[in-house]
Amino acid sequence: MSGLYAVLEIGTTRTVLAAAEPSAGDRMKVVRYACIPSAGVRKSQILGIGKAAQSVKSVLRAVERGGEADDALTIGNAFLVATGRHVKADPYQGVVQVEGARVGNADIEAAVRSSRTMPLPKDRELLDIADRTYSLDSLCGITSPRGMSGRILRLDTLQIHADANRLNDARTAAGEAHLELRDPLFAPTCAAEAVTSEVERRDGVLVLDFGGGSTGYAAYAGGCLCAAGAIGVGGDHVTNDIAHAFQTTYAQAEILKKEEACAMPGSGDRRVTLRGDSPLMAARTLSRNAIDTVVNARMKELLTVLGDAIGDGDLLQHMRAGVVATGGGSALKGLFPLVESVFGLPVRAGKPLYVDGFENEPNPASLAAVAGALSYAHRNYEQKSVLENLIKGIFGK
Amino acid sequence: MNENTSPLLLVGVGGAGCSLAATIARQPRVDAATLLADSDASAARPAGLPFVLLGGDRLAGRGTGGDMVLGRLAAEDSSASVAERLQGVRLAVVAAGLGGGTGGGSAPEIVSQITSFGIPAIAFATMPFSFEGDDRRQKAQRAAVALEEAADATVVLPLEALAGGRDATIDEAMAKAAESFSSAVSLFWRMLGRPGYIKIDIERARRVISGAGRGRFAAASGARGEGRAAAALDMLARSPLLSAQLAKPRRILCGILAGDDLTLRETGEIAEGVRDLFGRSATFDLATVNDEESFGGQISVAALAFESSGDPAAADGGAQERKLRSRQQARRGRRASSPLALSPQGRGRFNNVEPTVWNGEDLDIPTFIRRNISLDL
Numbered sequence: 076m077s078g079l080y081a082v083l084e085i086g087t088t089r090t091v092l093a094a095a096e097p098s099a100g101d102r103m104k105v106v107r108y109a110c111i112p113s114a115g116v117r118k119s120q121i122l123g124i125g126k127a128a129q130s131v132k133s134v135l136r137a138v139e140r141g142g143e144a145d146d147a148l149t150i151g152n153a154f155l156v157a158t159g160r161h162v163k164a165d166p167y168q169g170v171v172q173v174e175g176a177r178v179g180n181a182d183i184e185a186a187v188r189s190s191r192t193m194p195l196p197k198d199r200e201l202l203d204i205a206d207r208t209y210s211l212d213s214l215c216g217i218t219s220p221r222g223m224s225g226r227i228l229r230l231d232t233l234q235i236h237a238d239a240n241r242l243n244d245a246r247t248a249a250g251e252a253h254l255e256l257r258d259p260l261f262a263p264t265c266a267a268e269a270v271t272s273e274v275e276r277r278d279g280v281l282v283l284d285f286g287g288g289s290t291g292y293a294a295y296a297g298g299c300l301c302a303a304g305a306i307g308v309g310g311d312h313v314t315n316d317i318a319h320a321f322q323t324t325y326a327q328a329e330i331l332k333k334e335e336a337c338a339m340p341g342s343g344d345r346r347v348t349l350r351g352d353s354p355l356m357a358a359r360t361l362s363r364n365a366i367d368t369v370v371n372a373r374m375k376e377l378l379t380v381l382g383d384a385i386g387d388g389d390l391l392q393h394m395r396a397g398v399v400a401t402g403g404g405s406a407l408k409g410l411f412p413l414v415e416s417v418f419g420l421p422v423r424a425g426k427p428l429y430v431d432g433f434e435n436e437p438n439p440a441s442l443a444a445v446a447g448a449l450s451y452a453h454r455n456y457e458q459k460s461v462l463e464n465l466i467k468g469i470f471g472k
Numbered sequence: 473m474n475e476n477t478s479p480l481l482l483v484g485v486g487g488a489g490c491s492l493a494a495t496i497a498r499q500p501r502v503d504a505a506t507l508l509a510d511s512d513a514s515a516a517r518p519a520g521l522p523f524v525l526l527g528g529d530r531l532a533g534r535g536t537g538g539d540m541v542l543g544r545l546a547a548e549d550s551s552a553s554v555a556e557r558l559q560g561v562r563l564a565v566v567a568a569g570l571g572g573g574t575g576g577g578s579a580p581e582i583v584s585q586i587t588s589f590g591i592p593a594i595a596f597a598t599m600p601f602s603f604e605g606d607d608r609r610q611k612a613q614r615a616a617v618a619l620e621e622a623a624d625a626t627v628v629l630p631l632e633a634l635a636g637g638r639d640a641t642i643d644e645a646m647a648k649a650a651e652s653f654s655s656a657v658s659l660f661w662r663m664l665g666r667p668g669y670i671k672i673d674i675e676r677a678r679r680v681i682s683g684a685g686r687g688r689f690a691a692a693s694g695a696r697g698e699g700r701a702a703a704a705l706d707m708l709a710r711s712p713l714l715s716a717q718l719a720k721p722r723r724i725l726c727g728i729l730a731g732d733d734l735t736l737r738e739t740g741e742i743a744e745g746v747r748d749l750f751g752r753s754a755t756f757d758l759a760t761v762n763d764e765e766s767f768g769g770q771i772s773v774a775a776l777a778f779e780s781s782g783d784p785a786a787a788d789g790g791a792q793e794r795k796l797r798s799r800q801q802a803r804r805g806r807r808a809s810s811p812l813a814l815s816p817q818g819r820g821r822f823n824n825v826e827p828t829v830w831n832g833e834d835l836d837i838p839t840f841i842r843r844n845i846s847l848d849l
Contacts, residue, residue: 116826160828308829308835315820316838320847322541325821359539365847372839379831400590 079106080456081153082448083131083254084262085245086118087288088403090130091442092138094150095430095449103449105432107148108442109137118307119159119288121244122165128251137250152255155245156444158227158262158284158291160307164300166294167193176267178211178220179230186230187195189193193234198238205300207231216297224279232452233300235261260451262444264303266401269447270425275396282425283381283414284444285404287311290377293387294385296393302385308377310404313370320369321361323349331366332407338374338415339409340367367409373411378417394420401425403442479562479674480504480664483554483586485579486543487515488569488598488650489636495654496661497521504661507557509582511535511546511574526555526578536573540611543577545681551585551795558586562674563664563681566623567657569816571600571608576615582624592682594625596657596689598649601631623682626777629653659691659774661764663727663759670739672725672759680725680757684778688721690749701738704771705745719779721754731768742773 081094093108111134115126139148173182173198186209220228242259249256262375267282276295284291284305289304293322310332317336318328327349335347346360371393372411385391397420400410411422426439427446433439482504490508496504511526513533513705525533534541539607547554558564564586569578579595586593597619600608620626635645664677670678692707726746728739730828743758754777761767819827822836829835833842840847 097551117822118828120827136789307837311821312836312838315822316840319820319838320840322539360847368847369838369840372843372845376835376839376843380835383830460595 076306077152080449080452081150082156082445082452083134083153083249083256084156084445084448085121085127085131085248086113086286086403087119087309088286090115090127090134090148091156091445092131092134092153092375093442093445093449094148095432095434095453097202097453098347098431101429101450101454103430103446103453105430105446105449107138107141107447108432109134109141110442113135117288118309119286119305120161120241120310121248124244124251125469127244127248131249131252131254133272135254146197150254153249154456155242155249155256155259155449156262156265156448157237157242157245157259158286158444159237159241159289160200161241162235162291162303162305163237163302164233164235164262165193167232167234169232171228173211173226173228175407176224178223178225178336180221182228183209183440186228190230192280193232193422195236195326198239199236200242200259202235202237202259202457203264205233205235205264205303207233207299207301208297218298220268233303235264235303237261257452257457260305260448261291261293262286262448263293263305265299265445265447265451266291266425266443267293267295267399267447268451269427269430269443270399270401271295272399272428275399278396279393280396280400281385281391281394281420283398283400283402283405283419285310285400285402285407285410287403290381290402290404292381292385294389294394295391301390301393304384305382308380310407312377313358313373314368314409317366318374320365321349331361335363335366336368336370336407337409338370338413340364340371370407370411371413372414375417378414382418391418391420392398394418396423397423399423399425400442403438405439405440406438478505479560481507481557481561481564483507483509483564483566483582485509485547485566485568485582486572486575487512488572489567489575489579490515490653491650492567492596492657496658504664505514505557507554509547509550509554509578511543511578522557524557526548526574534578538611538792539573540577540615543573543575543578544581547578547581547585551581554582554585555589557664558589558591560590561586561589562593563678565593565657565661565664566593567597567653568595568619569598569600570612570615570619570628571604571610576611576618580615580618580622583619587622587624590623592678594623594627594681594687595619595623595625595628596629596653596660596662598632598634598653598680599628601645601649605784612657620686625681625687627687627776629689655691655693659693659727659729660689660776662729662761662763663725663774670758670760672727672757676757677725680723680778684723687776687778689777690775692771692825695771695773695828696769700771701745704773705742705749708746708773708775709749721750721779723755723757723778724733724750725757725759725776725778727759727761729763729767729772729774729775730770732762733769733777734760734762734771738771742771746773746775750775 089110090113091110095103095105098104115123121127148444169186171185209220210229229257246256263284266284277298279296282293286309288309289305294302345363347363351359371414414422424440425443430446433442484490509524512535527549568575570576583593599612631649634649690711692704695704819836827834
């Protein structure tokens, strides 16, 4: 199987491994994928290497043995989809003096090289650099400066970096499962890659990736990434709030969240029956309105915090293509009208646009980051050779 | 109908709390009122003591079945009955066993009702034995946090420490724990209810207890003969209840309970010994109870150490009382909204995980708690 790309996501709620190959045009076709519940992960960070490694082993086994017996697949390496509040994005500017009277290719390359020299502390690791626009002397917002006249050429970038220790924990967990991890990719920007068009990114679009342990964001305007990051609050917090408010187990709270809760109260009160976790626990009823109140408070606060984090005052006003919601948490009932009311922007679900194979997934938006990572990896990285995959597969285990 | 004539009220909540309050109420010569509150109408309790059946229509006297939410709702349903008993009360002592539905769910709610009237409340509570299981222990821990939020001062005593040795049968351990709990609270109670030459009267006790926070407690009973002061101190120092650490106590309340033969030297020896035991930097309050009938020929010592030095304004008149109330409300508000409060209330599965702090708020604590959003359950 040539040209195979694999992507691993060790999420708070589940661990996903997907393998895909390029198909027509820039599209990717998922050959095989598996999702299993995660263990040892809280707020998008690994807290138990052994448990996380076990999750990786299980998902790897599920993918490799998932097909027909004569169609066994060996996956030796995978790109890592990473997120969490340890991921930050900082602007950085590459600056060069234009050599001749006009900007040439060499000047542009020098500006790009200069923009890749942002100093980072030892415990930070670069995930991605998003080039924004060039400026020539006092003229800003230039997309292609070649041939223009000026003296000082600058390239504005947004540099996304993460806690190197957290990434190393993922590498260790994957390593214990005999899976080599290639470069880490940032989940929200990957999700944006999968679910938005170039036109939307030019018009301005905000992608919100609602995960179990954290919520990521990526804001685009003028075709450039303007802001990105993650807040350490996710669907797990909603579950925790419900469990605390109604003195339920986490399993019961999870069921209430998925089946009953609505982030936008006002659908009328009624009693919701909560079954006991065991035959010894009697069923009881809860107010649907009270559940919604708890969830609404949490989600409204999260959206307000996201608005503050995206910052830059009027950046949200430039999101003319609205908001696209991805991640497992985007399935929460009433979330879209709440996002609309908080941001004053239209919202749609983020189904992967350029990757085939996730159609049967109940909530395809939950796999947006994985889908985007597959596309991104294909476009930006050479695939490792089949031979290398096989060698890893045979001798690495 | 309020029948209270004493400014001191002992409230027993739930099975264990009622049993304790009833035991103490039987003791002679204590000038105090007692109130029993339980959701289980069938539980045995002595006649003649005022009783409030919690959650009348909701539970119909059948108890909570271990459900703390039902316990809380039951106490809310019966708030008027509790309030009737609070007229004239200046200080309340609430006793409960944590881990069940009524003790864990109703006790914090009843304490809240009491303090909302500007009455300082100290809660004595027991934590279940470890063999009672994780679920009961976790419930008890949640209830202890809720009690700390509601009460001015809280003393939580693990049953394991109260029961003493591990070789006792379960029945013996339970009986011993109940007896130790009863005798410990009883000593404190008598210290307030029957002042001696050095008084801790109600107003002074209000001042000590208001806003005192978490406390630890140790008691020594019945030291006799020559060197009885030293023996009492030795018993106090070896009390397993002291094993629960309290960082730097700010206030110590010490009661010496004896007959008429208590000497000045013995009083001084015990006072110094207790200060050595708990820390000399803390504010020290001493009380003696001279009761020849109960303590003739012996010395008992009860010592309470609190994490906070209390509220000096609490013992003054009406204006001060309003001030106290607003301060208490503000304190509760702070506790509810403060992001970095010591209490881990609501962090649940995010305990032991680095908190998500945004603009000074710990976002791991449920939003509805930090925003003081009330829920119509």
